[in-house]
Amino acid sequence: MKVIGKKTPRVDGVALATGKPVFTDDVSVADTVFIKILRSPHAHAKIVEIDKSEAMGISGVVTILTHEDFPAHYYTTAGQGYPEPSPRDTRILDSTVRFVGDEVAIVAAETNEIAEKSIEKIIVKYEILPANFEMEKATESSSLHPESGKTGIYNTQKNMASHLEAEIGDAEKAFSESEHIFEGTYSTPFVQHAQIEPHITLTWLDENGRLNVRTATQVPFHVRRIVAEVTNFPISKIRVIKPRIGGGFGGKQEILTETLCSAITLKTGRPARLELTREEEFYATRSRHPQKISLKIGLDENQKITAMTANILENCGAYGPHALTVMSVTAQKLFSIYKMQNFKVVGNAVYTNLPIAAAYRGYGAPQAFFALESLMDEIATELGICPIEFRKKNLFELGDELPIMRALGEGREGFKAFVNSNGLAECMEKGRKLIGWDEFQQSDKNSPIQRGIGVATSAQGSGIAGIDMASAFIKMNEDGSFNLLVGATDLGTGSDTALAQIAAEVLCVAVEKIIVYSSDTDLTPFDTGAYASSTTYVSGGAVKKAAEKVIEQILEQGQKFLNLENVKIENEFVIAETGDKISFKDLCTKSFYTENQMQIMAEASNMSFDSPQPFNATFAIVEVDTETGFVTVGKIVSITDAGKIINPQMSEGQVEGSIPQSLGMVLSEFMTFDENGKMTNTNFDDYHIFTSLDMPEIIVDFVETDEPTAPFGAKAVAEIPINAPAPAVVNAIFNACGVRIRNLPITPEKVMKKKI
């Protein structure tokens, strides 16, 4: 292959690196009003009265909207397939607030400062309602969503947003016949995406009265659909444009700022701008679902897993976007690496009066693998066997069916799935060598610094089977270049480049000949969006098909122009067996102006009933300071099977970027709340993401496999590497000092407590 798998600079790299005005905020429209949001100081309250007279009186205030300005229409902020599997439990502005930070009113003013001043002058009378902050108590607490008209909530009275169950074989019977049984309960906290660019939207009405929405989103087509629904404005009159994005990680799979901004523009007729503050990003956008997972594993005398049961309790916070689907991924992934005949999983997602959780890179899988890979390590220790050999013994093999995928789809019944490629065992072997597993020496027992080593594995998907759909459109230009138009959304991941590579490979041209334009609902065809690790696999498939159709047309025109049957493509020429040839340039020019006139162009759609699993094995070496409990991660080796690698540097970048996020989740990142449910660490001074000085040495490598259902054999690489670093560190800490912590994060204080 000429382009696939080769060093290819990003198509947007120069513009980004030279500071060109590429982000949402880099454009300003004359006459814009600025929006600020008044947020609830209470965790649960009814709004009895809103007096906005004083606030409206401030010079420069243009309008103030509250729940009184909107009908009681319920929707979900989750940008996912339609009809959405998430409960429709949200109003654009509600008369009840359900967490500290919930939206009460929006002010539009001539400047940000005036808007800020104005929200302080809005007088709201609240009737305080009882609030619950513990997911364990959710089912006995008073209902957060008793209102009629809300749909898709599993059990309103019991605060259960969603519920799932799946069963294969007979786990209880298998346990009774098992040689060994192991159990453990594992829990994870709320953590934040902490992407650099906050949520930001700019809206305006163009000369034809159409609503333009320039926004930092991962899901432009879902934005268009949901803005239309919530503002009651026709889809045909909405254009959503996604410029370059400063990170999303799932946080921008939510429709948050777009609906509010659009409502202001539609109300005032003026351009509107809404950018959230860092504090709002923390407590008022979205986070990772805390989960409590109880696992029970049965083994036979050969240390083969015979059965496993899992109980998942998931904390949604006050609303339920992605409540069911995140939990479904947790459930699926628990049963996607190790082969067994009997299993059962039950999951409940519950409401609490805390900030809202939703999609975050990994989407339920990090919680699953923290639990599963901790327990696997505990079992290996208990039985005195090598954790790598123990895992290898239990892996799925090529051709095996993944029964969980049949039993449990993404919010509905699934599709039959098989393991068509699996490089996990090789990933483990490669990592074992690169980390020096067999040579590793623990520290002297008397040393205050104890070193340890750990391993963990994981799986993810590539798109959502049977749901995600993407399309692409390609047209040829008379200089032999091609426009590639895709709905797919590059949120900083580099997918525009990967898709250009796929087109270039099929069209037999250099990547520079592909002009990518993406994510504009007026100009590019539909794509469900950038989530579920779907773009290379699903959108890439569409690009490949479209390019193949274009090549057909080029060959046909070539045959006609050369008057010969047997032609092939070489170096941007159509060449006949006789040696006669015509360049792409001449071929397209002729097609435009002189002979058999036509635009060479094609479009294609793609969806898949498969979601092939990428795999990863991560190894960690840590040092635990036994005098302070402080854990330093010394080295991470992350080996991924993402099928065929389309772009090596970008793939490495995906892996490297995921590691600090996973290390943060295990060691330093967690949202804290006071007794009233107010988040207390809403800034980077107290919410500790890893800094460059905290980062360990990282070795990233790949085991390439060929996925038969994928474009050029490529599986996804976006989410897979975020899962295993956390459990690898957990296991390394145990290896270092014998402290096993089952509730994240592992703070120095927790390590010290466990040691005594």
Next chain:
Amino acid sequence: MNYFSPNSISELFNLFESIKNYTILVGGTDLMPGFENGTPLPENLIDLKNISDLSEIRETTEEIEIGALTTVTELQKNLVIHKYFNALWQATKEFAGVQIRNRATIGGNICNASPSGDLLTPLYSFGAKLKLIRSKSERIVPIENIITNPGEIALNNGEILQSVILPKTDFQSLFIKLGLRESMAISVVNFAIVYKKNCDNFEHLSIFAGAVAPTIIRLKTLENVLLDNPKTDITANLIVPDISPISDIRASANYREQVLVNLLNNEVRRMNDEQ
């Protein structure tokens, strides 16, 4: 809010004639986040950045005088500080991150009077004196007489911190900080030890700890025991009489106490092993 940036000390004092309600701004690394988090803006903000006299480091045979506007980066680059005041130099390395160190000043760290201010334990341990100036007078006072409570300093209206004076000695010193990440982290505990050994005994010893009481405190009980017997195993009861830690978002009081004991033991053992 009015903003002033006088170009000299005399201009500043002239300004004080007419303005009574003001806040001094230097690096702004404490003030600006404070304003962002809701501290009301003052009527007048006086920025000292243009008064170059305040950022000099002067050395004599007996002492070193550090201008209040000296940044943490400048402290770190200063060879005299590296030579005589290792604990202070160590603290500059553990301080925030590069960007903050380029702006944050020693005067700001002192006048902000945070119990976890990283430059403070070294300054206390070296017996730092502060030179405070007003229009017609100046006074030189030990640092502990000026920092009274968290965020409170005993400065008069119209008075500013001009410089910090440290006596040169042949003492050795060290600074230890535990934060919850490798950089950009506020101290969970920190301490400085200034000492001189004579054979196996301490001829001089001063130990000050931060983030375990409302202000920086001297571990007097521990000092006395170690002066008596340097090999004493340090236990909680040797520091508990002097400290009064609190629990907050970063750590519990218990953890602070426990870790302080462990880290002190570690360092004192090392000091004992030194030849």
